[in-house]
Amino acid sequence: MSKLRVGMAQIDARLGDLEANVRAHRQLLAQARGEGVDLLVFPELGLTGYMLQDLNAEVAMRADDPRLLDLAEAAGPDLSMVVGFVEESADHRLYVAAALLEEGRVAHVVRKAYLPSYGLFDERRFFGGGEVLRAVDSRLGLRMGISICEDFWHLGVPLLHAFDGAHVLVNISSSPGRDVAAAVEGGLGTAESWRPLLRTYAMLTGSYVVFVNRVGVEESVTFWGGSEVVDPGGQSAYRAPLHDEGLFVVEIDTDEVRRQRVATPLMRDERPELLLRQLERVIRSGGGLPDDTWPGG
Amino acid sequence: MTPGPVADDSQTAAPSPRGVPWELPEELLIDTSMARRIIVRFIRSHMDQTGFDRAVLGLSGGIDSALVAYLAAEAIGPANLLCLLMPYRTSSPASRVDAEAVVAELGCAAKVIEITPLVDGYFDRALASSDKPSHLRLGNFAARARMAVLFDHSAAWNGLVLGTSNKTESLLGYTTIFGDNAAALQPIGDLFKSQVRQLSVAVGVPDAILRKAPTADLWAGQTDEQEVGLSYAEIDRILHWLVDRRRGRDGLRAMGFEPANIVRVERLIAGSEFKRQMAPVAKLSLRTPGVDYLYPRRRPGPSG
Numbered sequence: 001m002s003k004l005r006v007g008m009a010q011i012d013a014r015l016g017d018l019e020a021n022v023r024a025h026r027q028l029l030a031q032a033r034g035e036g037v038d039l040l041v042f043p044e045l046g047l048t049g050y051m052l053q054d055l056n057a058e059v060a061m062r063a064d065d066p067r068l069l070d071l072a073e074a075a076g077p078d079l080s081m082v083v084g085f086v087e088e089s090a091d092h093r094l095y096v097a098a099a100l101l102e103e104g105r106v107a108h109v110v111r112k113a114y115l116p117s118y119g120l121f122d123e124r125r126f127f128g129g130g131e132v133l134r135a136v137d138s139r140l141g142l143r144m145g146i147s148i149c150e151d152f153w154h155l156g157v158p159l160l161h162a163f164d165g166a167h168v169l170v171n172i173s174s175s176p177g178r179d180v181a182a183a184v185e186g187g188l189g190t191a192e193s194w195r196p197l198l199r200t201y202a203m204l205t206g207s208y209v210v211f212v213n214r215v216g217v218e219e220s221v222t223f224w225g226g227s228e229v230v231d232p233g234g235q236s237a238y239r240a241p242l243h244d245e246g247l248f249v250v251e252i253d254t255d256e257v258r259r260q261r262v263a264t265p266l267m268r269d270e271r272p273e274l275l276l277r278q279l280e281r282v283i284r285s286g287g288g289l290p291d292d293t294w295p296g297g
Numbered sequence: 298m299t300p301g302p303v304a305d306d307s308q309t310a311a312p313s314p315r316g317v318p319w320e321l322p323e324e325l326l327i328d329t330s331m332a333r334r335i336i337v338r339f340i341r342s343h344m345d346q347t348g349f350d351r352a353v354l355g356l357s358g359g360i361d362s363a364l365v366a367y368l369a370a371e372a373i374g375p376a377n378l379l380c381l382l383m384p385y386r387t388s389s390p391a392s393r394v395d396a397e398a399v400v401a402e403l404g405c406a407a408k409v410i411e412i413t414p415l416v417d418g419y420f421d422r423a424l425a426s427s428d429k430p431s432h433l434r435l436g437n438f439a440a441r442a443r444m445a446v447l448f449d450h451s452a453a454w455n456g457l458v459l460g461t462s463n464k465t466e467s468l469l470g471y472t473t474i475f476g477d478n479a480a481a482l483q484p485i486g487d488l489f490k491s492q493v494r495q496l497s498v499a500v501g502v503p504d505a506i507l508r509k510a511p512t513a514d515l516w517a518g519q520t521d522e523q524e525v526g527l528s529y530a531e532i533d534r535i536l537h538w539l540v541d542r543r544r545g546r547d548g549l550r551a552m553g554f555e556p557a558n559i560v561r562v563e564r565l566i567a568g569s570e571f572k573r574q575m576a577p578v579a580k581l582s583l584r585t586p587g588v589d590y591l592y593p594r595r596r597p598g599p600s601g
Contacts (some may be wrong), residue, residue, distance in 0.1 A: 015346075016596040053591040177539035180332045187328025219593055220487075222335050243338060 012216030014048030351456035358392030440476025470569020
């Protein structure tokens with residue numbers, strides 16, 4: 001049995017106030033260390049707040065920013081941490097990013113690939129989209145597919161992470177709640193719409209899914225929390241309450257990944273080359289789009 | 298928090314909680330405990346972010362402001378809530394009685410400020426002695442007089458002004474710009490009138506307020522539904538399918554809505570777009586507030 005204690009840092013963030021958010025991260029980190037957490041996951045843009053608009057450049061950090069390094073240092077040798085921030089690249093593009101901090105350094109940076117710009121979202125105006133999808137190795141002995149909120153609404157992301165060897169799919173989010181309809185179980189449409197995604201990805205990839213969503217209010221919207229860990233069989237291992245701030249810890253057995261994959265070897269039977277060939281064919285033939293939207297097809 | 302009787306009964310069409318005389322269309326039913334929780338936290342969070350402990354609102358005796366008062370009292374405690382009763386000489390005495398019942402029930406701070414001298418004082422000077430202001434001018438001026446009194450108390454009481462506008466009146470433009478729609482926060486601005494009613498039942502707004510016909514209370518016998526010519530249930534259903542569900546005119550026709558009613562509602566929405574937005578700034582410079590200078594309304598300034 002390989003036990004792993006996962007901490008879901010379901011926090012609020014102070015919009016545009018990096019220093020205050022760094023302090024809040026440190027506080028929670030100390031609490032998590034006290035509770036023996038091995039992997040501590042913070043939400044999307046937890047270090048900056050979400051509705052940044054033109055504050056995006058003011059809170060941006062390079063991946064080697066001392067504030068990130070200090071956090072990595074504070075995590076110590078026994079704790080891995082995922083944090084959300086605005087990354088500025090060497091050529092001054094701004095990205096919604098996640099950093100895996102462990103062993104006193106910024107081990108990996110992941111840039112959000114899919115930026116929602118519809119409905120209440122306007123991310124493409126303020127950020128560039130990440131160009132890389134890959135799983136990354138962690139000192140925990142696990143390979144992690146780290147994605148950011150909307151990335152999980154695109155099937156290719158968990159699939160690619162699974163192809164790339166991920167055992168754990170980590171998604172960090174700032175999901176604004178909407179659709180408070182009586183007909184929706186639990187009363188919040190957004191929360192209910194996420195649940196089947198988490199469960200399905202866990203089952204189809206034979207991976208743990210760790211979903212950490214923030215809480216709090218920014219402008220008009222309320223982030224709904226409800227962070228969750230789903231095991232590779234698709235069962236919820238822990239579900240944090242909606243809207244309440246806190247550190248929620250669950251112990252998981254990473255051997256469960258092996259058991260699930262031996263019993264139901266779906267990823268073994270995946271055929272990436274078949275997919276790639278057919279994807280190329282579909283793209284060459286116009287991607288199923290009408291002629292007028294695919295002039296090169 | 299417990300859901301109200303309506304939420305428990307969500308599958309029945311047109312439920313009528315406690316025998317109140319209006320219809321709650323099924324497609325509009327909300328989860329009242331979730332809505333209540335989100336609004337209460339919304340109020341509390343904005344107070345925290347702005348550094349205010351206290352709030353002030355205009356309590357008319359109607360359902361919208363009563364609901365906001367209940368939610369605000371829950372969010373910040375009744376002692377931190379100041380309700381201003383601002384009757385005009387033609388306001389119904391029943392409105393004041395109902396507003397006072399809310400104050401008594403909540404145990405919040407309250408004050409009565411007659412706006413008659415403000416309004417009549419102005420029109421006495423603005424008009425020839427034989428003239429009377431139109432309903433439109435009187436209604437708008439009264440709404441803006443109340444706004445001025447509210448914002449004066451925002452300073453005097455050191456409290457944020459809570460708006461009491463609902464989504465129905467906002468979309469129809471049944472509101473006075475810079476008058477009753479002026480506020481620091483709009484806690485119930487995304488609830489249709491039918492949903493305001495449903496949530497009001499759940500939080501325990503007094504029965505007398507639930508039962509009476511909504512009115513701007515400018516003259517005796519005036520009601521909203523009479524003025525618009527449609528029931529709130531009908532308006533809200535049209536708005537829901539048109540705005541929230543993007544069904545379009547043809548879609549609504551196919552659902553059986555009266556074509557004339559659809560067009561009437563669409564026209565009211567389009568004609569009042571300006572009331573829901575900031576005034577356009579003439580673009581001249583490299584960076585213009587509201588155009589390409591975009592910041593969240595609460596943000597940290599330089600420290601130290």
